[in-house]
Amino acid sequence: MALGGNPIFNGKSFRGATQAPPVPQAPYGHQPYGQQPYGQAPYGQAPYGQQAYGQPQNMTDEQLRQMYNQPAAGPADTGRMTYDDVIVKTAACLGVLLVGAGVTMFVGLGLASMLMIVGALGGFVLALVNTFKKQPSPALILAYAGLEGLFLGGLTRVLDTMYPGVGLQAVIGTLSVFTVTLLLFKSGKVRATPKAMKFFMIALVGYALFSVVNLVMMLTGLTSEPFGLRSGIIGVVIGILAIGLAAFSLVMDFTSIEAGVQSGAPQRFSWTAAFGLTVTLVWLYVEIIRLLAILRGDE
Numbered sequence: 001m002a003l004g005g006n007p008i009f010n011g012k013s014f015r016g017a018t019q020a021p022p023v024p025q026a027p028y029g030h031q032p033y034g035q036q037p038y039g040q041a042p043y044g045q046a047p048y049g050q051q052a053y054g055q056p057q058n059m060t061d062e063q064l065r066q067m068y069n070q071p072a073a074g075p076a077d078t079g080r081m082t083y084d085d086v087i088v089k090t091a092a093c094l095g096v097l098l099v100g101a102g103v104t105m106f107v108g109l110g111l112a113s114m115l116m117i118v119g120a121l122g123g124f125v126l127a128l129v130n131t132f133k134k135q136p137s138p139a140l141i142l143a144y145a146g147l148e149g150l151f152l153g154g155l156t157r158v159l160d161t162m163y164p165g166v167g168l169q170a171v172i173g174t175l176s177v178f179t180v181t182l183l184l185f186k187s188g189k190v191r192a193t194p195k196a197m198k199f200f201m202i203a204l205v206g207y208a209l210f211s212v213v214n215l216v217m218m219l220t221g222l223t224s225e226p227f228g229l230r231s232g233i234i235g236v237v238i239g240i241l242a243i244g245l246a247a248f249s250l251v252m253d254f255t256s257i258e259a260g261v262q263s264g265a266p267q268r269f270s271w272t273a274a275f276g277l278t279v280t281l282v283w284l285y286v287e288i289i290r291l292l293a294i295l296r297g298d299e
Contacts, residue, residue, distance in 0.1 A: 082270070101150070117154075185254045
């Protein structure tokens with residue numbers, strides 16, 4: 001798909017499968033491949049006046065007209081990726097994610113916290129596996145969605161206990177950001193240009209480095225705040241920046257999907273597109289619910 005887009009889409013053989021092999025050339029003085037000498041009928045075709053093998057027989061003019069007036073095969077008929085494929089696969093991933101999240105709602109808070117940790121670690125491992133696999137694996141992608149469901153469900157359960165209503169607010173916020181980003185992309189007002197992607201990568205590396213330092217400080221007890229360095233006004237500013245990065249990652253996803261459909265990528269890569277969208281939506285939800293918790297904690 002689009003080069004330089006979402007890293008999940010890079011390294012996949014999207015375009016190679018759409019190129020037809022070269023036509024073999026016959027040596028000088030020989031008849032070209034697939035052609036017969038003058039006066040001889042090509043293989044599979046009958047001489048003049050005789051019925052060719054495999055052609056319809058005893059068909060009326062109306063039947064022939066209906067047969068030849070049928071529309072040409074579309075992308076779905078030729079095994080190519082379509083927007084409908086991506087929507088269906090993404091819906092499947094989100095459905096499995098919701099099932100995983102629902103599990104944490106019917107268990108105790110302590111068990112939900114344990115499932116949150118299991119989902120976070122397992123989801124991280126499968127995210128790496130699915131990202132570096134050359135060919136998408138629907139089973140692994142759906143397994144990733146289920147584990148992320150456990151993580152998001154447990155996280156929501158813990159934070160919603162501390163700050164009632166924050167989970168529903170995060171869901172509404174995630175859907176709102178996704179909808180606005182999609183509308184802006186469809187209108188052409190937002191595009192993943194090379195210059196924008198360069199700034200995105202710089203900001204993403206900086207944010208990742210900050211997150212690692214913050215996590216280490218929290219684990220070692222160097223900070224006693226619930227969100228470490230992400231508290232107060234600094235936490236709000238970083239949270240808004242992170243949501244902006246996640247929103248632009250959606251733009252990169254949309255760009256890669258559009259490029260895949262237009263270039264006729266194989267249908268199986270609709271799973272890759274669904275995986276990329278799921279990863280970004282998980283990231284976006286986590287950033288929104290964390291920002292809301294920080295704001296509620298400062299009240």
